Amino acid sequence: xxxxxxxxxxxxxxxxxxxxxxxxxxxxxxxxxxxxxxxxxxxxxxxxxxxxxxxxxxxxxxxxxxxxxxxxxxxxxxxxxxxxxxxxxxxxxxxxxxxxxxxxxxxxxxxxxxxxxxxxxxxxxxxxxxxxxxxxxxxxxxxxxxxxxxxxxxxxxxxxxxxxxxxxxxxxxxxxxxxxxxxxxxxxxxxxxxxxxxxxxxxxxxxxxxxxxxxxxxxxxxxxxxxxxxxxxxxxxxxxxxxxxxxxxxxxxxxxxxxxxxxxxxxxxxxxxxxxxxxxxxxxxxxxxxxxxxxxxxxxxxxxxxxxxxxxxxxxxxxxxxxxxxxxxxxxxxxxxxxxxxxxxxxxxxxxxxxxxxxxxxxxxxxxxxxxxxxxxxxxxxxxxxxxxxxxxxxxxxxxxxxxxxxxxxxxx
Amino acid sequence: xxxxxxxxxxxxxxxxxxxxxxxxxxxxxxxxxxxxxxxxxxxxxxxxxxxxxxxxxxxxxxxxxxxxxxxxxxxxxxxxxxxxxxxxxxxxxxxxxxxxxxxxxxxxxxxxxxxxxxxxxxxxxxxxxxxxxxxxxxxxxxxxxxxxxxxxxxxxxxxxxxxxxxxxxxxxxxxxxxxxxxxxxxxxxxxxxxxxxxxxxxxxxxxxxxxxxxxxxxxxxxxxxxxxxxxxxxxxxxxxxxxxxxxxxxxxxxxxxxxxxxxxxxxxxxxxxxxxxxxxxxxxxxxxxxxxxxxxxxxxxxxxxxxxxxxxxxxxxxxxxxxxxxxxxxxxxxxxxxxxxxxxxxxxxxxxxxxxxxxxxxxxxxxxxxxxxxxxxxxxxxxxxxxxxxxxxxxxxxxxxxxxxxxxxxxxx
Numbered sequence: 001x002x003x004x005x006x007x008x009x010x011x012x013x014x015x016x017x018x019x020x021x022x023x024x025x026x027x028x029x030x031x032x033x034x035x036x037x038x039x040x041x042x043x044x045x046x047x048x049x050x051x052x053x054x055x056x057x058x059x060x061x062x063x064x065x066x067x068x069x070x071x072x073x074x075x076x077x078x079x080x081x082x083x084x085x086x087x088x089x090x091x092x093x094x095x096x097x098x099x100x101x102x103x104x105x106x107x108x109x110x111x112x113x114x115x116x117x118x119x120x121x122x123x124x125x126x127x128x129x130x131x132x133x134x135x136x137x138x139x140x141x142x143x144x145x146x147x148x149x150x151x152x153x154x155x156x157x158x159x160x161x162x163x164x165x166x167x168x169x170x171x172x173x174x175x176x177x178x179x180x181x182x183x184x185x186x187x188x189x190x191x192x193x194x195x196x197x198x199x200x201x202x203x204x205x206x207x208x209x210x211x212x213x214x215x216x217x218x219x220x221x222x223x224x225x226x227x228x229x230x231x232x233x234x235x236x237x238x239x240x241x242x243x244x245x246x247x248x249x250x251x252x253x254x255x256x257x258x259x260x261x262x263x264x265x266x267x268x269x270x271x272x273x274x275x276x277x278x279x280x281x282x283x284x285x286x287x288x289x290x291x292x293x294x295x296x297x298x299x300x301x302x303x304x305x306x307x308x309x310x311x312x313x314x315x316x317x318x319x320x321x322x323x324x325x326x327x328x329x330x331x332x333x334x335x336x337x338x339x340x341x342x343x344x345x346x347x348x349x350x351x352x353x354x355x356x357x358x359x360x361x362x363x364x365x366x367x368x369x370x371x372x373x374x375x376x377x378x379x380x381x382x383x384x385x386x387x388x389x390x391x392x393x394x395x396x397x398x399x400x401x402x403x404x405x406x407x408x409x410x411x412x413x
Numbered sequence: 414x415x416x417x418x419x420x421x422x423x424x425x426x427x428x429x430x431x432x433x434x435x436x437x438x439x440x441x442x443x444x445x446x447x448x449x450x451x452x453x454x455x456x457x458x459x460x461x462x463x464x465x466x467x468x469x470x471x472x473x474x475x476x477x478x479x480x481x482x483x484x485x486x487x488x489x490x491x492x493x494x495x496x497x498x499x500x501x502x503x504x505x506x507x508x509x510x511x512x513x514x515x516x517x518x519x520x521x522x523x524x525x526x527x528x529x530x531x532x533x534x535x536x537x538x539x540x541x542x543x544x545x546x547x548x549x550x551x552x553x554x555x556x557x558x559x560x561x562x563x564x565x566x567x568x569x570x571x572x573x574x575x576x577x578x579x580x581x582x583x584x585x586x587x588x589x590x591x592x593x594x595x596x597x598x599x600x601x602x603x604x605x606x607x608x609x610x611x612x613x614x615x616x617x618x619x620x621x622x623x624x625x626x627x628x629x630x631x632x633x634x635x636x637x638x639x640x641x642x643x644x645x646x647x648x649x650x651x652x653x654x655x656x657x658x659x660x661x662x663x664x665x666x667x668x669x670x671x672x673x674x675x676x677x678x679x680x681x682x683x684x685x686x687x688x689x690x691x692x693x694x695x696x697x698x699x700x701x702x703x704x705x706x707x708x709x710x711x712x713x714x715x716x717x718x719x720x721x722x723x724x725x726x727x728x729x730x731x732x733x734x735x736x737x738x739x740x741x742x743x744x745x746x747x748x749x750x751x752x753x754x755x756x757x758x759x760x761x762x763x764x765x766x767x768x769x770x771x772x773x774x775x776x777x778x779x780x781x782x783x784x785x786x787x788x789x790x791x792x793x794x795x796x797x798x799x800x801x802x803x804x805x806x807x808x809x810x811x812x813x814x815x816x817x818x819x820x821x822x823x824x825x826x
Binding site for chain 1: 425426427428429430431432433435436437438439440442443449450451452453454455456458461465468590592601602603604606607613621622623624625626632634684686687689690691692693694695696697698700701702704706707710711712713714715716717718720721724725754755756768769796797798799800801802803804806
């Protein structure tokens with residue numbers, strides 16, 4: 001079975017945005033054992049989109065479109081699919097009702113063109129889109145399948161990885177390709193690879209490392225007749241990796257580092273607070289991205305200005321005066337202060353210079369101090385981080401999470 | 414004149430790498446006034462590559478291939494171009510000599526397949542590649558042009574931006590395509606479109622809306638003999654849009670909303686603080702993502718737990734008791750408290766329920782209160798936001814920025 005992806009959008013053709021959805025879709029197809037043999041990109045132009053779909057339908061069994069499902073005049077993927085399949089468009093009353101209710105709820109102004117999003121080709125059915133107004137489409141006709149996905153990332157990702165992935169994997173019947181990802185922190189990619197090299201020589205399951213900012217993912221992939229059999233093949237390989245890498249494996253599959261930390265804290269009925277300077281709230285934002293984090297994260301202080309470090313957090317004036325805000329002494333005081341004023345069991349602080357230039361005290365770009373206060377005391381780490389302002393802040397937050405987890409595991413219950 | 418880009422590489426089709434060369438090439442085409450109307454991606458497969466080139470030659474005047482020019486067996490773009498053009502491949506003795514010398518100089522082992530890189534289709538000529546072993550190609554035949562570029566970034570970028578750009582701009586005799594993006598907040602895509610619809614009917618410049626989370630971008634694109642003339646054509650359209658949408662236009666091109674706000678505050682020598690519950694630091698993180706934000710952002714409190722709202726921020730116990738933490742009253746107290754304890758000119762607070770379930774007080778998912786305290790008082794807005802936990806938090810932060818900017822503009826200097 002072969003598939004072809006058609007990305008729709010003039011902004012793609014003009015090179016104004018980079019197409020990252022098509023690669024995501026291609027990886028999902030590969031996971032489902034379907035070969036993607038061709039990709040096309042067309043603009044918001046009906047005859048060209050129809051011609052591209054006709055070419056794709058001639059070459060492939062499954063055609064997947066991305067983008068052009070919105071409410072405006074230049075969103076015409078729905079029309080193009082209907083024309084290419086020889087269908088007409090029909091309105092789905094329940095969808096229209098749902099749309100109108102959504103607009104009313106959010107107090108958005110209703111414009112009649114929105115009704116187009118409740119239309120579907122006659123041979124199609126809709127895929128629910130809980131994150132936006134345009135549903136996706138699955139059309140089956142004359143032995144061909146056309147699937148339409150919306151363009152906005154927060155709508156595309158869950159739909160592609162959810163309902164569409166499930167549908168595609170069922171299409172290919174027989175074999176499934178199933179993966180498990182082990183997530184590793186506090187160890188670089190080459191060291192991980194060195195430690196598990198013998199396991200990387202297996203053919204089924206395969207083991208492959210992927211570097212991510214601040215962490216490494218190991219993907220264990222098995223090909224088998226069913227998901228259950230694949231799981232049973234993956235299991236012993238996972239156990240070997242865990243035995244080799246120990247506590248560096250912080251989670252599996254979609255577990256994030258902040259989730260792993262919130263889980264530990266909730267289990268122990270303990271909590272954490274933050275005092276953030278360089279990251280300006282990024283660490284708190286990551287911790288609170290976890291549903292249920294309210295049981296384990298109290299909050300803290302964004303002490304970006306020196307005045308807030310002193311007045312709100314209570315860092316002693318002498319410390320700021322003598323060592324400066326970017327110093328191990330200040331980081332330590334910040335963590336202790338956050339723990340004290342929030343009454344938390346643990347506290348993490350960050351202070352540093354994210355650039356783009358050296359700060360007033362001449363501290364270099366990328367220098368960051370991270371302190372962790374715990375029931376047994378306080379530790380400070382100095383790190384030198386590279387990259388853009390954004391990179392430095394992201395890596396600083398990741399290192400803070402890694403250090404907090406490490407302290408949690410050391411202290412124990 | 415129209416062009417089509419054909420990217421060649423199985424790793425692209427499998428989604429293992431993201432194609433950033435094609436957008437680069439598309440922008441170069443636009444700059445030279447050549448409309449890119451289609452893009453294709455094919456794997457390292459000769460018949461499929463030839464078919465893709467034939468399709469492209471049928472549709473476009475200029476076909477540009479990227480990748481597949483190297484020395485290995487799966488590099489077959491050269492062969493595919495020759496076949497699609499009805500050419501044969503011939504060896505270029507000077508190129509072969511140059512290659513052999515290069516290998517000797519770098520003490521690389523010479524493998525006979527390297528000689529393929531000294532071959533070209535009979536109707537083609539070579540483009541010098543000072544950064545690698547594979548030269549590029551320009552073939553002109555029967556009124557069509559085929560240009561081949563190598564895949565490695567350090568070879569592609571200088572060749573595309575140098576010799577190829579020059580050749581293409583000469584082809585179209587001077588025309589450039591130039592865009593300006595206006596960034597709009599506080600108004601949905603369909604309403605923006607309704608208000609500026611007459612302007613969207615223009616053919617040169619064109620105006621097109623693009624929806625982004627929480628904001629809308631309007632792209633004005635002109636085609637003209639020079640960048641300066643294009644700018645002069647865009648100017649009156651921009652002024653008309655600004656007149657219609659007023660303060661909803663917060664910036665142009667790459668300016669973010671947080672940058673626009675930091676700019677206003679810095680200009681006025683004023684500053685802002687935050688009190689974040691539902692967003693847990695996301696708003697502070699966005700404001701501090703702007704380089705130089707230290708002049709305008711003091712920090713604030715992440716008052717995630719009720720205890721922190723009361724003890725650190727100083728929200729009166731009675732307010733929390735009587736109205737609950739997700740209430741307009743609490744939002745108002747949070748903003749006033751942040752302003753008071755940090756001594757800032759403005760303060761923004763957010764409290765709400767990001768889900769996934771109703772909170773202890775039974776407040777529904779997506780209900781958020783946003784307060785802005787300013788020198789003239791405090792205002793609170795209630796919003797109902799949809800989507801995932803992440804979406805709700807992202808949109809809440811965006812709405813808070815929108816409301817802060819709106820208050821800044823209302824208060825004035």
